Amino acid sequence: MDGQGAHAYWVIVFTFFTAMVLAVLPLPAWLAWGRPEWVALTLIYWVIALPHRVGITTAVLLGILLDVSEGAVIGQNAFALVSVALLALLLYQRLRVFSLWQQSAVVFVLVGINQMVCQWVQSLEGAGAQTMLFLLPAVSSALLWPFVLHSLRGLRRYYQVS
């Protein structure tokens, strides 16, 4: 039982690390605005799957790490991810029984909120986006949700993360 527990942590940490790498991977300029919010997607999945393990604390830690690796103001992504985690914690029982594309719609809203919070903090700093393009990641994340869900669920079942 203990061995399995240790295994489980390893899988969660690994998926978040991968999400972090995908979040800073250089993209061609025409794709830069549409980069899916990998960390937010992974966080949403783990909150829905294991709400007793992954929650606000994870969101804060992840957010601060993401802030540092993105070079953002410390607290920007932490704030955004905490709001996402909080909403996902409130909604997880409903989300579990939703169909795939209903879930995608909720992911669209959650990532939209994530982007909104980031945009607010950036505007405080004086570096906010001039157009509505900053909401594009919400669309790409919602489209990628089925893929993220299936691969993470596969990992969770294979390694029996609980």
Place this chain on the structure above:
Amino acid sequence: MLVTLLLVGLLAADLRFNALQTTRSALEVVAAPVYWVSDIPSRVSDWNQEHLVLRDELLEQNEQLRQENLVLQGRSLQMSSLQAENVRLRALLNSSALLRDDVLVAELIGVSPDPVRHQLVLNKGSNDGVFVGQPLIDADGLLGQIVEVSPINARALLITDATHSIPVQVNRNGVRAIAEGTGSLTLLEVHHVSATTDIREGDLLVSSGLGGRFPVGYPVAVVNEIERDPGEAFARITATPSAALERSRHVLLVFTSKPAGEN
């Protein structure tokens, strides 16, 4: 509730008081593996370019480099005499000699994933003597300055970031101005230049060294468009950065021999 308070505290500390500089550089070490992994694809392609090349191509490249070297050497022949002359003339003008700056080559290992933030992550850090505020150039011009250092990495802010400004002067006649970043990689705006100032399209803007942050005389941008509206006090001037902001893989960190602008 508690979390919100904590986060607002962090935000304020970082944004208003810059109090988290040391925490940030400590955390940057934790974030380094992320950049290391995300840099693997470009390292693989670098390796490919170095090792999987035909002999003919290498010979051709070698020949080309040799010719280029010859041309550059030829040009630098006059350099020493010109430099000596420059020193004499500056002595006549009672100004101190311009010293040559030392540089350190650094490699790009990441760019800011956020399109509104123009930052680069470099593979040199405080262990190599990099410091906050250090200017960064490439072969064509000024790129930006270092804003954060950790022992092994450094983060640079580009001159086109919306929060960046740089003091410049027109190379032709020495008119001073400030060039501000716009958030677009190909555009700088020159503000508060009165409509009657002698500045033309195609003028080269070089760093003026005022403010003591950047060394004097590095190319910054070329004036692109000037709009003189009689109803407004200032001309609207846009410029295109000289440096290859989105293409450079290798950049140069400049160690100025003395505080810039004190001559």
